[in-house]
Amino acid sequence: MSMFKKLFGSKEAAAPIQQPTVSAANKTINCIQNLDDQEQTLEKRKNLLEKKIDAELQRARELNKQGKKNQALLCLKKKKLMENELTNLDNMILRIVEQRQMLEGQRTTVEVMSAMHGAAQVGKANLKSMNIDNVDKVLDDIREANEQMEQIQQVLGAPTGMSADLDEDELLNELEEMEATDLDAELLEPAPVPTNRVPAAKLPAVPTQKAKTEAAKSPEELELEALQAEMAL
Incomplete structure (x- = not known):
């Protein structure tokens, strides 16, 4: 049994869900519309009865003032009958509202179930x-390819040719011997002797006799000497 079958297991095939037909959906919509129309009709009838009840009550008051009690009682009886009918209308309107809400809820549920069923069918596909x-x-092919790649990398990373014959332990021993030899040479080398000599300070240069003589001459004398030198040429 495969890994996924072990994980999810096997389930028996469930009974297919019947999808609502277009005619059934249309019937539901038509029924809701019909209930709306009936509610509007009953509301109109209710408004008319309320006006008649007010009219009979007003007429009974006027007849009672005129002393016509029998006619006033007749108006009150009519009023009572219309009030009973008004109560029945309220009950019918309430039943219509309940029925319409039930159908609307069923319609919503059917639409949701239909959408969920469609999603389930797509998932199965x-x-x-x-x-x-x-x-x-x-998954097996992927694992096999990964194992082969690891083997190839190991082969490519292994030393080949002359480097494969080299003994790493021998080279490490040689390196340790070189380090020991260098350390012994450093220990045997004499330490440098520090010197405390102070460098001699530079003395100012002593001017020569010629410089002293030229410095003692005036500018006029120097100019005269230059003129004599030109005439000699």
Whole structure:
């Protein structure tokens, strides 16, 4: 049994859900519309009765003032009958509202269930296209490819040719011997002797006799000497 079958297990095929037909949906819509029309008709009848009740009550008061009690009582009886009918109308309107709400709720539920059923069918189709056995095979192929790649990398990373014959332990021993030799040479080398000599300070240069003589001459004398030198040439 594959990994996915172990994980999800096997389920018995559930009974298919019957989708609502277009005619059934249309019947529901028509029925709701019919209930709305009936409610409007009853509301109109109710408004008319309320006006008649007010009129009979007003007439009974006028007849009673005129001393016509029998006619006033007749108006009150009519009023009472219309009030009873008004109560019945209220009850019928309430029943219509309840029936309409029930149908609207059923319609919403059917639409939601239809959408969920469609989504479930699409999900089943997707699972069939994937095929759990094929998924297991793909995973096995991926694992096999990874193992082969690891083997290839190990082969490529292994030393070949002359480097494969080199003994790393021998090279490490040689490196340790070199480090020990360098350390012994450093220990045997004498330490440098520090010197406390102070560098001699530079003395100012002593001017020569010629410089002293030239410095003692005036500018006029120097100019005269230059003129004599030109005439000699």
